[in-house]
Amino acid sequence: MYTEKVMDHFRNPRNVGEIPDADGVGTVGNPVCGDLMTIYIKVKDNRLVDIKFKTFGCGSAIATSSMITELAKGKTLEEGLKISRANVADELGGLPAIKMHCSNLAADALHAAIEDYYKKHEKGGVKNK
Amino acid sequence: MDHSAGRPVESRVLEAMLPYMKSSYGNVSSLHVFGQEAKQAVEEGRAKVAALINAGKKELVIFTSGATESNNLAIKGVANRNKDRGTRILTSGVEHMSVVNPCKFLTTKGFEVAFLPVDKYGFLNLEALQKELTDKTVLVSMVYANSEIGTIEPIKEISKIVHVQNAYLHVDATAAAGQIPIDVKNEGIDLLTVSSNDMYGPRGIGALYVKEGVRLEPLLHGGGQERGLRSGTENVAAIVGFGKAAEIAKEEMQAESSRLTKLRDRFIEGLLKPIPYSFLNGHPTTRLPDNVSVRYSFIEGESMLLSLDMAGVYASSGSACTAKTLEPSHVLLAMGLKHEEAHGSLMFTLGRYNTEDDVDYAASLMPNIVKRLRGMSPLTPKELRL
Numbered sequence: 001m002y003t004e005k006v007m008d009h010f011r012n013p014r015n016v017g018e019i020p021d022a023d024g025v026g027t028v029g030n031p032v033c034g035d036l037m038t039i040y041i042k043v044k045d046n047r048l049v050d051i052k053f054k055t056f057g058c059g060s061a062i063a064t065s066s067m068i069t070e071l072a073k074g075k076t077l078e079e080g081l082k083i084s085r086a087n088v089a090d091e092l093g094g095l096p097a098i099k100m101h102c103s104n105l106a107a108d109a110l111h112a113a114i115e116d117y118y119k120k121h122e123k124g125g126v127k128n129k
Numbered sequence: 130m131d132h133s134a135g136r137p138v139e140s141r142v143l144e145a146m147l148p149y150m151k152s153s154y155g156n157v158s159s160l161h162v163f164g165q166e167a168k169q170a171v172e173e174g175r176a177k178v179a180a181l182i183n184a185g186k187k188e189l190v191i192f193t194s195g196a197t198e199s200n201n202l203a204i205k206g207v208a209n210r211n212k213d214r215g216t217r218i219l220t221s222g223v224e225h226m227s228v229v230n231p232c233k234f235l236t237t238k239g240f241e242v243a244f245l246p247v248d249k250y251g252f253l254n255l256e257a258l259q260k261e262l263t264d265k266t267v268l269v270s271m272v273y274a275n276s277e278i279g280t281i282e283p284i285k286e287i288s289k290i291v292h293v294q295n296a297y298l299h300v301d302a303t304a305a306a307g308q309i310p311i312d313v314k315n316e317g318i319d320l321l322t323v324s325s326n327d328m329y330g331p332r333g334i335g336a337l338y339v340k341e342g343v344r345l346e347p348l349l350h351g352g353g354q355e356r357g358l359r360s361g362t363e364n365v366a367a368i369v370g371f372g373k374a375a376e377i378a379k380e381e382m383q384a385e386s387s388r389l390t391k392l393r394d395r396f397i398e399g400l401l402k403p404i405p406y407s408f409l410n411g412h413p414t415t416r417l418p419d420n421v422s423v424r425y426s427f428i429e430g431e432s433m434l435l436s437l438d439m440a441g442v443y444a445s446s447g448s449a450c451t452a453k454t455l456e457p458s459h460v461l462l463a464m465g466l467k468h469e470e471a472h473g474s475l476m477f478t479l480g481r482y483n484t485e486d487d488v489d490y491a492a493s494l495m496p497n498i499v500k501r502l503r504g505m506s507p508l509t510p511k512e513l514r515l
Binding site: 002007010011013016027031032033034035036037038053054055056057058059061062 | 428
């Protein structure tokens with residue numbers, strides 16, 4: 001059902017955890033649907049210098065979360081916003097059709113975290129751009 | 130440990146079937162010796178299945194292609210043939226999809242279906258049954274015990290209530306038959322679904338017990354086999370195998386069910402005791418001997434299944450992520466569980482070849498699996514975090 005790449009990320013997920021002093025936090029999904037993920041980012045000089053995740057969900061929800069932290073780390077915020085759901089699925093060698101929508105929320109969570117960062121820094125008047 | 134999904138064909142069953150797959154291929158309807166030999170084999174198989182459920186006369190057992198067909202034949206067959214008496218059907222919230230979907234289908238054909246509530250253990254709410262049962266009710270379809278939760282329903286009491294009105298009682302005994310004693314006469318059952326593979330017989334064969342006098346319309350029209358209720362040339366080898374499986378199940382039921390019950394309770398304790406926020410689904414004692422259904426808070430079932438699979442243990446889950454529908458098990462939701470609780474369910478069905486070592490090994494894997502997944506989950510409360 002899952003590719004070896006998906007199973008690898010499920011078995012050994014990268015960057016699990018929280019960042020207590022995160023610059024941006026994005027949460028998407030809902031435990032009612034069976035998938036909930038939170039992504040924490042640390043930003044320096046417009047780059048994603050650290051990124052961590054916490055996920056409740058199935059194998060592909062965990063694997064996509066892990067994969068996006070790998071894809072996004074070191075990228076600029078603009079590059080981070082361009083990472084799509086399809087990029088994540090492709091990098092994992094594909095996901096079962098039924099999982100493409102429900103459990104492929106990691107890109108949305110990353111975008112939400114970046115938006116959160118923008119919002120905080122615009123409000124504080126220290127636009128970090 | 131996922132036996133409700135599929136069981137191996139017993140070697141004694143296979144032995145009994147082989148002659149009918151090789152040299153003895155007569156058609157039951159033929160008058161010659163070859164045909165009569167097949168007819169005798171089919172009737173012996175029928176008698177063995179009838180004996181398992183105490184049907185009395187073997188002719189009351191109709192062979193079908195399996196439990197799904199038996200449930201469809203019972204529900205649609207009764208509904209279509211008894212429209213003159215009423216169009217109301219009652220069933221419960223803890224039925225298999227092969228009962229749920231024929232009932233839903235009938236609502237598009239002018240029938241009225243009510244899904245009755247169950248309590249937190251999955252027992253049918255008998256007051257609701259009494260209240261919803263009207264003189265227009267033609268059929269009540271109730272599971273004997275659902276394979277996801279194992280809770281054994283009070284069929285005899287249900288039967289008494291149903292028969293106050295002029296309704297028929299259909300019971301889906303797919304998971305229960307062969308494991309616990311069933312007596313259609315004593316329990317007042319009008320139609321009963323039985324499956325072969327669920328008692329280590331071959332797949333593709335099942336049966337429907339139809340009590341004398343029950344009016345039923347066939348799903349398949351043709352040569353008029355099986356009292357005209359199920360046309361189609363008899364699958365002799367499968368019937369012989371089903372009969373043998375029923376015979377073995379009956380003979381060994383007492384010993385096997387007490388062995389499995391001990392194994393089940395040992396497994397449940399091993400799964401729950403070492404782990405906080407873990408719970409049993411279904412009733413602790415009024416429960417099928419093979420059924421172990423638990424849930425762990427803050428994590429999701431499919432990720433538990435994958436983790437067990439990597440260690441060589443096969444189970445199933447009521448989580449949406451393991452279903453084709455993306456909805457968690459309706460059975461667990463009917464018992465009042467929240468969606469996120471149903472997602473965290475894990476089910477095992479034990480079998481004839483499972484041992485204490487098997488269940489101890491599977492249970493020993495869970496603390497680490499749960500700890501790892503809870504460590505990743507944003508829902509895990511602070512006191513459980515590492």
